[in-house]
Amino acid sequence: MTLKRAMDVTAAGLGLLVLSPVLLAAAWAVKRSSPGPVFFRQERVGLHGQAFRIHKFRTMRISDGNGLQVTAADDDRITPIGHTLRRYKLDELPQLLDVLAGNMSLVGPRPEVPRYMAMYASDVRAQILSVRPGITDNAAIAFRDEERLLAEADDVERTYVEVIMPIKQQYYLDYVKQHSVMGDLVILARTFRAIAKPQER
Numbered sequence: 001m002t003l004k005r006a007m008d009v010t011a012a013g014l015g016l017l018v019l020s021p022v023l024l025a026a027a028w029a030v031k032r033s034s035p036g037p038v039f040f041r042q043e044r045v046g047l048h049g050q051a052f053r054i055h056k057f058r059t060m061r062i063s064d065g066n067g068l069q070v071t072a073a074d075d076d077r078i079t080p081i082g083h084t085l086r087r088y089k090l091d092e093l094p095q096l097l098d099v100l101a102g103n104m105s106l107v108g109p110r111p112e113v114p115r116y117m118a119m120y121a122s123d124v125r126a127q128i129l130s131v132r133p134g135i136t137d138n139a140a141i142a143f144r145d146e147e148r149l150l151a152e153a154d155d156v157e158r159t160y161v162e163v164i165m166p167i168k169q170q171y172y173l174d175y176v177k178q179h180s181v182m183g184d185l186v187i188l189a190r191t192f193r194a195i196a197k198p199q200e201r
Contacts, residue, residue, distance in 0.1 A: 003181055004181055004184065005102075005105075007106070007181065007184070008105050008106050009099070011106055012096040012097075012100045012106065015093075015096050016097070016100075019096075022090070023094070026057050026085060026090055026093070027057070029085075030057050030058050030079075030082075030085075032081075033079040033082065034061050034079050038058060039056065039058060040058040040059070040060070040091075041054065041055060042054055042056075043114060044112065044113060045111060045112055045114055045129065045133075046104070046111055046129070047130075047131065047132045047133070048129055048130070051114065052098070052101075054095060054098060054104075054111060055094035055095055055097050055098055056091045056092060056094055056095065057085055057090065057091040057093070057094060058082075059078055059079060059082030059085050059086050059091050060075070060078055060079065060082060061077050061079055063077060069113045069157075070150060070156060070157060071150070072151040072156050073147040073148045073150070073151040074151045088195060089195055092135060096135075099135065102132075103132070103133075104132055104133050104134060104135060105132040105134045105135075106134060106135055106136070106188065107134045107137055107183075107188060108131050108132050108133050108134025108137060108175065108179075109128050109131065109133055109134065109137055109171075109176070110136075110139060110140055110168070111133035116161070117129075119165070124169060124173065127172075127173060127176050130176060131175070131176055131179065136187060136188065137171065137172070138174070138175065138187060138190075139167070139168040140191070142167070142171065143164060143167075143168065144194050146164065149164070
């Protein structure tokens with residue numbers, strides 16, 4: 001087991017234990033908010049292109065949807081409790097289970113859905129998928145307000161694909177080239193600071 005993987009397993013296990021009251025409260029709130037499962041599970045592309053189903057707390061009402069796989073802040077499918085969970089990134093906490101399972105790391109490029117990952121050039125895709133995807137990274141910090149930015153777009157998906165994805169791609173490539181355990185710790189610290197900082201509404 002590498003040092004990075006050992007850190008992931010230890011931190012994820014402790015995180016699930018320490019945050020269990022928060023996880024239970026969030027699960028209860030999601031269940032009470034609207035009919036449907038507690039967890040939202042969606043196929044993502046992981047290490048070496050291996051598909052897995054990511055865990056998140058469900059923040060939307062169950063519906064046929066609009067076909068989009070990106071979400072803007074004004075999406076009317078988001079439940080009231082969903083807005084709160086998304087604002088403070090609490091909906092991402094179940095991904096600690098994905099870390100323990102070995103599908104994700106604490107830090108790494110965010111796992112993309114197959115549709116958007118297929119849009120990357122093959123050589124770029126191979127580089128990004130050479131490491132485990134993560135719960136957080138520099139792109140996630142930079143685009144913490146991504147949903148608000150998309151809410152201002154005339155075409156949500158086009159803005160994501162043509163504007164946001166290329167910037168994220170560069171963040172991901174930079175991470176693959178430079179990642180280290182110390183660098184991961186810095187990113188985790190920056191993530192906690194970003195979450196603690198109040199967002200404009």
